[in-house]
Amino acid sequence: MGTYQLFKKNETYNGLYAMLLVNRLQMLYFFLIMPNILIHPYMIWVLIAVGILSQLNLFLLSKWLLTRLSSNGYNGFVQMFGKKLVRFLSFIGLFFILLKLSVITLGFSQIVQTFMLPATDTNFLVFFILLFCFYVAGKGVEHTIRFVLISFFCTFSMITFFVFFFFPPIAQLSDLYPLIPMEWKVENWKAFFLILSSYSGPEFLVFLGPWLKTNNKTFRYLCYGNALTVVEYVFLFIASLFFFGSNYLSKTQYPIINMSRYFQNPVFERIDMILLSFELFNLVFAVSLFLLLFYGASKIAFGKMSKPTSGKGLLSNVFLIFIGMVLMNELFWKSEEKQTFLLNLQIIAGSISYFLVPLVIVLVMKKEGVKKHAST
Template identity: 45%
Template sequence: MKTISLYNRTSTLGGTYFLLLVNRTQMHYFVLIMPVYLVHSYMVWGIVVMGLLSQINLMMLSKWFTSSYAAKGYQGFVQLFGKRTVQVIAIFGFLIILLKISIITLGYVEMLHSFMYPSMNKKWLILAILLISLFVTSHGMEKTLRFVVIAFLCGAWIAILFIPFFFTQSANYRDLYPLIPTEWSEKSWLGLLFIWSALSGPVYLAFMVPWLSSNKKVLKYLVIGNMLTIMEYSLLFIASVLFYGSNYLSKINFPVVHMGGYIQTSGLERIDYILISFHMFNYVFDISILLLCLYGAGRVFMRKMNERTTRIGLLSSWLVILISIISMDQWLWETVPGQKMLLNTQIWLGAFIYLLVPTILFTAVKRKESM
């Protein structure tokens, strides 16, 4: 059984990486369908409010990032919670990560299939995305984390292309009213939950601290990364409301991608194809990081932390993901009720995890330090 060094560390990544990691882990599949869930113009305040609440969570996470326990990785978790508790957490973590990888992959593949490859079997698209992610993952945690620079450079500028939608002749600023809701429905609450869940990506960074710098100023970079996300979310949502109007916005899938087809340039056509292709780098980064977390969680609950990582172990984790995605696609994703069930499950789980994990880690560290 050939070994492979997936979790070796040769250096730690500085504060700028925190900024990029926070921003990119918050910009994934959900941002492409966000306007459908928010619909009403006043939900822009929901983005701002949830973003500010996210800052509180990042403050709690910064306490964990700078603690001595986080720097020890697995041993730090054992010191805080005990070995058996960590194993139980790893089992739940494995299932949660598996679900998240499956849903974001199915979402991106659905978009590729709808806009670029309608005649291709979706299973080939799933396989292609996962093979690329496996290649990135095989270079180890440190290099995969560095891949965030490429993901950022390939994706951060996309939101800027939507600024012209603010100034088109069809942009009706009356669609931005009311800015204060005259009524509040269950769908509005679900919209807030959706935003909170979409912002939950940085919670997985809590398990990658050994590869990240424990600089005391890390909070500054976390805050800036989160603020960039709020700006991107707000820009894309307002542009969508101006372009479609609230009445039509709730009736269209992938509104942000459809808008890309209306971007006018002098030398390029089908800008939406280009945007979808560049967005793939962010998906590959997201899936690669989560695959490493999945493999790590599997090693914890199978009590193999003292053994070296192997190609067979990584490939086995990858195959579990592949089987899970294909099964979900065949039995659930193809139907509207099944797709809604998967998305709502991920929304609730993501929101719950983002509320729970930072609070538990912050409380555990404070309690240990006070003893």
């Protein structure tokens, strides 16, 4: 298969790509189930508030991206943390990536099974999704990052369909009442962390420093990406409130997809199937990016940095991930109660990683006295 150069760096991507990366990494799986957990209309404010919090995180992130170290990739991290710590951290990172990968892939394949292929085992679907992702990831980081453009155009346009729910007779203002919380229940905390976790994803940009062209506008683009996510979340949540009403939301498992089933078109009847297929682009993009990160992290963790990257190495990694996913599917995902355990785990892990990664890096940067490199 020739020697692959998975992590080679020929060109850097500008702010637009950074914006799309932030946006698409935040819109993975959770937005499909989110209204089911948020339920109450006043959660709109929490969505917006956490969105602003996420903006702060991105600010820290952009500080790191602006340093020279970030564009050095692995060597930059080694310079900051030391070799041993980097190996240890990437070993921990493996679990975070694996968990995130599994939750989004298993979640999505379960949705596909419910709505499109009810007779198919989800393990097969996972297999096919990973097959696609292996192909994309095999093209290297550069091409995978570029794939975000396709993924964005495939998935963003489907959001616009939901405008339909903002008009009467479906939309009634009273569905949004009460606007302020009258009592704060324990479940609301779960919703809060879910939101926090849904905004996670951009922390992986930390490792993509070498491929991003950074200048003083970078933060602005990251902000745009995040703001777009906030708008999408709020938009979808309000649409689902209009469509189901706050009381029914907790009863429907996949609110967004059930809403898309209500669309009608004289040519296509099952618009939900088409939307789901388009959503697959986003999933494939994210999963391939995470596969590459996983591969990179595993190389660092097991001290194989000196060896060249190869297709075989990636394949064996993908195979390992596949086995891990099938195990998780069989042990956890297929039974509803254990599935919530895995979901909760990801909710917590996502929140932690999004909160800590930029913070820790900036703190270490301060300590080490790393300076901004001259902005271009």
